[in-house]
Amino acid sequence: MGEAAIQGSKNAALPVMAASVLVPGVTVLSNCPEISDVSCMCELLRSVGAKVVREGRKLVIDASRISRCHLPEEYVTRMRSSVILAGAMLGRCREVYFQHPGGCVIGDRPIDMHLDALRQLGAVFTQDGDHLAGRAGRLSGARIILKFPSVGATENAVLAAVLAEGTTEIYRCAKEPEIRALCSFLNGAGARVFGGGSGHITVEGVSCLHESRWRVEPDRIVAGTYLIGVLAAGGRARLSGAPARQLTEVLKLAQRMGAQIAADKEGIWVERSGELKSPGALETGVYPEIPTDLQSPLLVALCRAQGKSSLTERIFNGRLAVAEELNRMGAGIEVEGNCARTQGPRLLTGCSVTARELRGGAALVLAGVCAAGYSRVYNRRFIDRGYEDIVRDLKSLGADIGSET
Numbered sequence: 317m318g319e320a321a322i323q324g325s326k327n328a329a330l331p332v333m334a335a336s337v338l339v340p341g342v343t344v345l346s347n348c349p350e351i352s353d354v355s356c357m358c359e360l361l362r363s364v365g366a367k368v369v370r371e372g373r374k375l376v377i378d379a380s381r382i383s384r385c386h387l388p389e390e391y392v393t394r395m396r397s398s399v400i401l402a403g404a405m406l407g408r409c410r411e412v413y414f415q416h417p418g419g420c421v422i423g424d425r426p427i428d429m430h431l432d433a434l435r436q437l438g439a440v441f442t443q444d445g446d447h448l449a450g451r452a453g454r455l456s457g458a459r460i461i462l463k464f465p466s467v468g469a470t471e472n473a474v475l476a477a478v479l480a481e482g483t484t485e486i487y488r489c490a491k492e493p494e495i496r497a498l499c500s501f502l503n504g505a506g507a508r509v510f511g512g513g514s515g516h517i518t519v520e521g522v523s524c525l526h527e528s529r530w531r532v533e534p535d536r537i538v539a540g541t542y543l544i545g546v547l548a549a550g551g552r553a554r555l556s557g558a559p560a561r562q563l564t565e566v567l568k569l570a571q572r573m574g575a576q577i578a579a580d581k582e583g584i585w586v587e588r589s590g591e592l593k594s595p596g597a598l599e600t601g602v603y604p605e606i607p608t609d610l611q612s613p614l615l616v617a618l619c620r621a622q623g624k625s626s627l628t629e630r631i632f633n634g635r636l637a638v639a640e641e642l643n644r645m646g647a648g649i650e651v652e653g654n655c656a657r658t659q660g661p662r663l664l665t666g667c668s669v670t671a672r673e674l675r676g677g678a679a680l681v682l683a684g685v686c687a688a689g690y691s692r693v694y695n696r697r698f699i700d701r702g703y704e705d706i707v708r709d710l711k712s713l714g715a716d717i718g719s720e721t
């Protein structure tokens with residue numbers, strides 16, 4: 317019961333921060349979320365010679381001088397999405413050295429599509445162990461067909477094509493809102509990118525970009541997490557700034573499960589007072605389907621819903637591991653391959669659980685809010701990668717929640 321203001325989007329901010337490397341001057345970003353992944357990207361930008369001044373949610377990035385091309389291993393392995401710096405570095409300096417980021421707890425995280433797209437633009441990669449060296453004498457426009465609409469590979473291809481000679485056509489692009497945002501930012505800095513947010517993007521290479529300012533849009537996954545929290549726990553909330561138009565499938569699902577939803581350009585109002593009904597069989601998919609990043613929070617709502625539910629994860633091959641921790645609270649989730657099944661409503665019992673990754677950690681907190689008795693969620697650092705302050709936000713929505721350092 318209450319109101320929460322939705323922070324800026326992690327997955328919109330990170331690619332725009334990478335894109336600032338293409339600008340031989342100052343880029344000013346506002347409404348940048350104060351999360352550790354943004355801090356990590358700030359360190360990566362500093363490591364290649366950019367000057368980054370952070371004042372709360374405002375970032376001033378001066379990439380006038382990019383003096384180094386090595387991305388430090390500690391940051392690349394900590395944050396796999398740092399691989400989108402490769403395209404920007406090749407675009408700016410024609411070379412980049414980085415550690416293959418490898419898999420993580422939500423599944424394999426290959427970068428084959430990233431490397432294939434960059435090779436088609438003229439980059440040559442040599443591998444020494446898991447060190448990758450990328451060089452490009454020149455970058456030339458190409459016709460790239462992605463084998464899957466990968467968000468990161470789409471971003472990398474666009475970033476490397478912006479300063480290439482000639483025109484690049486990218487087919488089977490990811491359509492996530494963060495791609496549209498990145499392309500809008502780039503055009504505001506003098507690039508010529510058409511079709512951002514559609515399955516086909518055209519980039520006409522330009523000789524250089526110029527300084528610009530950009531406001532990061534609200535985070536649809538943070539908004540979706542808290543909306544699902546209201547579904548699971550019951551109550552009513554106003555999520556101010558929530559980007560309703562980017563959550564269409566999730567809002568339809570919430571209504572199917574018995575919630576009342578009202579949405580306008582100011583945000584989303586959600587109430588769940590009656591019975592939470594099972595939606596039957598769900599699956600995650602590429603935008604605009606139900607996002608994989610909301611799969612784990614949704615597991616909490618499904619085990620609280622009346623009836624049998626299933627949720628099939630179609631994007632990552634290791635993202636259902638959180639079910640094991642949820643089951644320690646009594647969630648009754650059975651996992652078979654990439655499908656999770658449960659029959660609710662389950663009365664969750666508070667206990668100590670451990671977060672292993674960002675969205676699974678957020679799901680454990682939501683489960684703790686719904687459970688009888690106290691829960692402790694360890695490894696808060698994983699949650700702080702993407703949520704500015706989940707304790708602050710859920711407390712403002714009426715949860716009995718606190719944290720110990």
Ligand code: EPZ
Nearest residue numbers: 327397424425426427428429430466467468469609631632
């Ligand atoms: C982005 O990751 C997001 N991260 C993820 O959010 C999000 O879950 C994902 O897109 C899907 O929407 C950022 O934007 C920083 P993909 P990304 O490339 O780009 C496979 C969060 O919680 N693949 O669309 O890494 C890959 O293994 C994070 O905020 C290849 O096989 O996702 C996965 O199975 C988690 N080869 C699928 O494609 C490649 O070269 C989709 O990955 C690239 C990807």
